[in-house]
Amino acid sequence: MKSRAFVSFDYDNDAVLKEFLIGQAKLDDSPFWIADWSIKVASPGWKEEARRRIRASDVVVVLCGQHTDTAIGVDVEVKIAQEEGIPYFLLKGYKNTTCLKPKAAKSADKMYDWTWSNLKILIGGGR
Numbered sequence: 001m002k003s004r005a006f007v008s009f010d011y012d013n014d015a016v017l018k019e020f021l022i023g024q025a026k027l028d029d030s031p032f033w034i035a036d037w038s039i040k041v042a043s044p045g046w047k048e049e050a051r052r053r054i055r056a057s058d059v060v061v062v063l064c065g066q067h068t069d070t071a072i073g074v075d076v077e078v079k080i081a082q083e084e085g086i087p088y089f090l091l092k093g094y095k096n097t098t099c100l101k102p103k104a105a106k107s108a109d110k111m112y113d114w115t116w117s118n119l120k121i122l123i124g125g126g127r
Contacts, residue, residue, distance in 0.1 A: 003032040003123050006057035008078065008088075008102075010071035017063040017093040024119065032059070032123045051080050059123060060088035062102065064111055069100040078104035089122045 005025070009018050025034045035053075043049075050073075054060060060081040068074055081088040082104070090111040092099045101111060110127070112118050 003058040005032045005034050006054050006060045007034055007063065008060055008074050009063040010065055010068050010074055013067045014063055014065040014093055021061065031120050047076055050077055054080050054086055055084055057086060060086055062088055062090045063093045064090050064099040064101060065093045066097060066099060068102050071102065074102045075104045078102050089127055
C-alpha cells in the first residue's frame with residue numbers, strides 16, 4: 001500500500017520542486033502518492049486546513065531550498081507535523097546549492113540528498 005505524502009515547500013521559490021516530486025510519485029514503483037493539497041492563498045483558516053491535511057497524511061516531505069528558513073508556511077507545517085506526531089523528513093531540493101532547513105526543524109533533523117533510492121527509504125520510515 002502506498003503512503004500518502006503531504007508536501008511542504010516554499011511556494012514562492014520552490015514550486016518546481018513539488019512538481020518534480022509529483023512526477024516521481026506517478027512512477028510505477030513509487031511507494032507514495034501525493035494529493036496536491038498546496039494551500040495557495042493564506043486565508044484566515046489556512047493553519048487549521050493545513051493541520052487537517054497533515055493529519056490525513058502518513059508522512060510529510062519537506063522540500064528544502066535556498067530560502068526555506070524564511071518560508072513561514074513551511075515553518076508552520078513542520079510544527080504541525082511535530083505536534084501531531086506525523087513523521088517528516090527534510091529533502092535537499094537542489095544538488096549544487098546550499099539548501100536551508102526550516103526554523104522549526106530540530107537540530108537533529110538531517111537533510112537528505114534527493115535521490116530515488118533515498119526517497120523510497122525515507123518514505124518507508126528509514127531515517
